[in-house]
Amino acid sequence: xxxxxxxxxxxxxxxxxxxxxxxxxxxxxxxxxxxxxxxxxxxxxxxxxxxxxxxxxxxxxxxxxxxxxxxxxxxxxxxxxxxxxxxxxxxxxxxxxxxxxxxxxxxxxxxxxxxxxxxxxxxxxxxxxxxxxxxxxxxxxxxxxxxxxxxxxxxxxxxxxxxxxxxxxxxxxxxxxxxxxxxxxxxxxxxxxxxxxxxxxxxxxxxxxxxxxxxxxxxxxxxxxxxxxxxxxxxxxxxxxxxxxxxxxxxxxxxxxxxxxxxxxxxxxxxxxxxxxxxxxxxxxxxxxxxxxxxxxxxxxxxxxxxxxxxxxxxxxxxxxxxxxxxxxxxxxxxxxxx
Amino acid sequence: xxxxxxxxxxxxxxxxxxxxxxxxxxxxxxxxxxxxxxxxxxxxxxxxxxxxxxxxxxxxxxxxxxxxxxxxxxxxxxxxxxxxxxxxxxxxxxxxxxxxxxxxxxxxxxxxxxxxxxxxxxxxxxxxxxxxxxxxxxxxxxxxxxxxxxxxxxxxxxxxxxxxxxxxxxxxxxxxxxxxxxxxxxxxxxxxxxxxxxxxxxxxxxxxxxxxxxxxxxxxxxxxxxxxxxxxxxxxxxxxxxxxxxxxxxxxxxxxxxxxxxxxxxxxxxxxxxxxxxxxxxxxxxxxxxxxxxxxxxxxxxxxxxxxxxxxxxxxxxxxxxxxxxxxxxxxxxxxxxx
Numbered sequence: 001x002x003x004x005x006x007x008x009x010x011x012x013x014x015x016x017x018x019x020x021x022x023x024x025x026x027x028x029x030x031x032x033x034x035x036x037x038x039x040x041x042x043x044x045x046x047x048x049x050x051x052x053x054x055x056x057x058x059x060x061x062x063x064x065x066x067x068x069x070x071x072x073x074x075x076x077x078x079x080x081x082x083x084x085x086x087x088x089x090x091x092x093x094x095x096x097x098x099x100x101x102x103x104x105x106x107x108x109x110x111x112x113x114x115x116x117x118x119x120x121x122x123x124x125x126x127x128x129x130x131x132x133x134x135x136x137x138x139x140x141x142x143x144x145x146x147x148x149x150x151x152x153x154x155x156x157x158x159x160x161x162x163x164x165x166x167x168x169x170x171x172x173x174x175x176x177x178x179x180x181x182x183x184x185x186x187x188x189x190x191x192x193x194x195x196x197x198x199x200x201x202x203x204x205x206x207x208x209x210x211x212x213x214x215x216x217x218x219x220x221x222x223x224x225x226x227x228x229x230x231x232x233x234x235x236x237x238x239x240x241x242x243x244x245x246x247x248x249x250x251x252x253x254x255x256x257x258x259x260x261x262x263x264x265x266x267x268x269x270x271x272x273x274x275x276x277x278x279x280x281x282x283x284x285x286x287x288x289x290x291x292x293x294x295x296x297x298x299x300x301x302x303x304x305x306x307x308x309x310x311x312x313x314x315x316x317x318x319x320x321x322x323x324x325x326x327x328x329x330x331x332x333x334x335x336x337x338x339x
Numbered sequence: 340x341x342x343x344x345x346x347x348x349x350x351x352x353x354x355x356x357x358x359x360x361x362x363x364x365x366x367x368x369x370x371x372x373x374x375x376x377x378x379x380x381x382x383x384x385x386x387x388x389x390x391x392x393x394x395x396x397x398x399x400x401x402x403x404x405x406x407x408x409x410x411x412x413x414x415x416x417x418x419x420x421x422x423x424x425x426x427x428x429x430x431x432x433x434x435x436x437x438x439x440x441x442x443x444x445x446x447x448x449x450x451x452x453x454x455x456x457x458x459x460x461x462x463x464x465x466x467x468x469x470x471x472x473x474x475x476x477x478x479x480x481x482x483x484x485x486x487x488x489x490x491x492x493x494x495x496x497x498x499x500x501x502x503x504x505x506x507x508x509x510x511x512x513x514x515x516x517x518x519x520x521x522x523x524x525x526x527x528x529x530x531x532x533x534x535x536x537x538x539x540x541x542x543x544x545x546x547x548x549x550x551x552x553x554x555x556x557x558x559x560x561x562x563x564x565x566x567x568x569x570x571x572x573x574x575x576x577x578x579x580x581x582x583x584x585x586x587x588x589x590x591x592x593x594x595x596x597x598x599x600x601x602x603x604x605x606x607x608x609x610x611x612x613x614x615x616x617x618x619x620x621x622x623x624x625x626x627x628x629x630x631x632x633x634x635x636x637x638x639x640x641x642x643x644x645x646x647x648x649x650x651x652x653x654x655x656x657x658x659x660x661x662x663x664x665x666x667x668x669x670x671x672x673x674x675x676x677x678x
Contacts, residue, residue: 061606229597243605258568258597266582266613267400274605 003041005030006311007100010065013057016253017322022055023071023315030102038082040093040103044306045314045332046074046124048158049222049321052250061276070098071314076113076124077103094123099314101334111284117292118302125329126162126291126302133244133277134162134220135287139170141242141275142218146171149212151231154222154247156183158329161191162291163220163244165300168192172218175211177204177227179324186327191301204230215239215268223248225257232261241265241272251322303328310335342380344369345650346439349404352396355592356661361394362410362654369441377421379432379442383645384653384671385413385463387497388561388660391589400615409437410653415452415463416442433462438653440673450623456631457641464668465501465634465641466627472583472616473501473559474626478509480581480614481557485510488551490570493561493586495522497668500530501630502559502583504639507531511557514550516543516566518663525666530640543569554578554607562587564596571600580604580611590661642667649674 004027011024033039054065054072065072075097079089084107087093095110097103113123125131137159144150150167154160155176164187167174176187176196184196195211197204208216208230215236221228224246232241249256265272280287294300305326307317311334320326343366350363372378393404393411404411414436418428423446426432434449436442452462464470476498483489489506493499494515503526506513515526515535523535534550536543547555547569554575560567563585571580588595604611619626633639644665646656650673659665 059606224602243602245605246602249602256599256602258599258601260595260597262597262601262611263563263582263585263588263595263613265611266584266615267398269612269614269618271610271612272601272604273608273610274602275608276605279608 003030003101004028005100005102007070007098008311008314009068009070010055011067013067014052014055014251017251017319018052018055018315020315024068025312031104033081033083033104035083037104037106038079038084038087040077040095040097040105041080042075042077042097042101042103043334044076044121044124045099045311045334046076046128046130047318047321047330047332048074048130049245049247049250051318052322061278070100072096073099074124074129075103076120092120094128099311101311117288118295121304121306121329121331121333122295122302124331125158125304126295126300127288129277130158130329131162131291132280132284132287134159134166135291136277136280136283137242137244137275138163138166138218138220140280141273142167142220142240144170144172144218147173148217149173149175149214149236150218150220151175151177151208151212151216152220152222153177153227153231154245155187155193155196156327157222157247158326159244160220160222161187161303161328162300164193165191166294167218167220168194169294169299175208177223183327186303199227205233208234218242220244221246224259225249228259229261232259232264235264235268235270237268237270239268239270241270243272243274247322304331305329306331306333308333308335342369342440343367344439344441346409346437347650347653348407348409349394351406353391353394353590356590356658357391357394357654359654363407364651370443372420372422372443374422376443376445377418377423377426379416379434379436379444380419381414381416381436381440381442382673383415383460383463384438384650384673385415385467385469386657386660386669386671387413387469388584388586388589390657391661400617409439411435412438413463413468414442415459431459433467438650440650456627457634460643460645460668460670460672461634461641463670464497464643465630465639468616469497469668470501470630471619471623471626473498473505474630475616475619475622476581476583476614477502477505477557477559479619480612481506481559481579483509483511483557486512487556488512488514488553488575489557489559490514490516490547490551490555491559491561492516492566492570493584494526494532494535495666496561496586497665498583499559499561500526500642500667501639503532504530505633506557506559507533508633508638514547516562522666525642538566544572547573557581559583560585563598564588567598568600571598571603574603574607574609576607576609578607578609580609582611582613586661643670644668645670645672647672647674
């Protein structure tokens with residue numbers, strides 16, 4: 001039953017974009033479950049910008065991945081061997097299993113995947129942490145009201161596209177900011193965004209002025225940097241800025257850039273707040289049920305950017321996140337998985 | 340009855356600290372009230388850091404002072420001539436009368452000063468916009484709870500010292516950040532702050548760690564810049580950052596510095612929000628009654644830094660705010676006023 005457990009371990013703390021030497025590839029026998037554990041064979045690995053932060057030294061909302069440890073990542077796989085009374089071989093489960101072929105778990109932080117709701121990879125996207133992050137960040141922190149103007153950056157990314165779609169479902173005017181015409185066309189043509197701004201075309205300020213003439217009521221920020229500053233310039237009175245991520249800064253080699261225009265929070269009596277999806281665990285079920293309803297009604301479109309490859313390719317595939325290559329949820333589908 | 344109206348007008352938009360050539364001194368006959376107006380002879384001029392912002396071009400919460408216009412400022416004076424049915428000669432009033440000896444008003448935005456509550460200058464300080472700003476910013480935006488740790492920057496300044504005292508009255512642990520040992524001694528010895536950090540001594544990070552071992556629950560920020568970044572590093576979970584001012588940035592000749600550590604808002608699920616005291620006009624009476632009670636009980640100490648001088652000295656006295664020279668509320672008491 002047991003195969004070879006291929007793994008990617010963190011070898012060094014990256015400076016800037018992770019380099020090949022920041023990783024160490026390892027192979028070892030797949031671990032056998034002890035009593036109360038089960039073994040999962042990973043099929044899909046979730047690749048997320050937040051992983052870059054976990055590679056850094058220092059205090060954050062989770063401890064950094066230690067040097068020599070298997071890289072932390074969400075994933076989805078099938079139980080191959082269980083000595084846990086609540087799980088059986090063949091169960092499809094989702095959890096923080098790491099960048100490896102096989103993981104052991106005692107069930108903590110693991111959730112069962114209901115394939116009747118949606119195909120497996122969707123449970124890493126709209127029905128996984130990605131969708132939950134968009135759902136709670138937008139609705140709980142952003143608190144958009146019908147008719148208000150919502151701007152989402154990183155709008156073609158995994159979380160951003162879902163946040164924008166939820167805003168649209170809630171009756172808001174939705175403006176996405178993304179890089180490149182292909183992404184922008186997807187937002188307006190396929191997802192029903194009211195407008196999309198291609199920041200690579202360089203007219204963010206003028207386009208924000210044109211598309212948000214009355215100001216921005218909710219800004220869902222995934223990118224930080226210059227774009228955050230541009231949106232702060234256009235806040236409406238009593239606006240809410242939701243800090244979900246800052247992908248433009250994750251690989252900065254200098255100190256990160258703070259939002260120079262933050263005093264607009266005073267001028268417009270506005271707030272900027274961060275959140276972590278983990279704090280909403282007691283409401284995951286409610287949110288997943290709602291997201292699944294929207295999916296099934298066709299109101300919410302799920303898009304996964306699934307790269308089928310050997311796990312050996314992980315370091316290279318991971319970099320797609322920072323090169324702006326992916327549209328929707330980036331997933332590494334491990335070789336040998338029956339899609 | 341009419342004298343000479345000496346005025347300071349804005350001559351140019353300053354770059355950095357205002358220079359003498361950014362101002363124009365003018366004298367003209369004191370203006371006579373039309374029907375429905377009254378004439379005020381100013382006795383005390385309120386000098387506030389926010390005035391520096393009003394000198395800049397560009398969108399803000401109030402229009403900029405126009406070139407050639409009398410500099411905007413709060414002040415307190417006695418009505419010398421009234422053709423307004425609700426006001427009589429001899430009434431002491433407070434309002435945005437500008438940097439001049441005489442002003443006309445139709446009563447809008449003017450409030451009567453009740454000298455039985457406190458001496459006249461206190462109505463520009465603790466019982467004026469200064470105290471109201473501290474009151475609403477701390478209590479409504481900061482929402483401190485008893486036992487929580489509150490940090491105030493610019494803590495020996497007009498608003499900061501009141502914010503810190505209110506936090507102490509509310510049962511919080513209060514840490515002030517100020518420049519110089521004299522200010523710090525005043526905070527701890529006279530105002531009952533639990534600790535004071537002299538940022539000029541250069542150990543802000545270590546002292547914050549020592550005095551706020553469990554993190555900062557509320558940060559009332561008057562200064563921005565490096566100190567904002569240092570406090571962000573030490574936020575407690577679910578902290579509230581109150582953006583009241585950013586005096587370290589008001590005279591910056593480059594683009595202002597944004598808070599590079601703003602992602603701590605995410606790590607600690609915290610918020611940063613701005614406010615303007617004017618939005619609380621419907622609650623001024625409640626706040627003034629409370630502040631006056633605390634004053635009379637001796638729980639709240641009022642300190643005005645009153646400079647008695649000719650109005651000709653205004654440009655120089657104003658700069659005291661940015662040189663860190665004042666302790667408490669900076670007020671220019673015009674020559675000839677009976678204190």
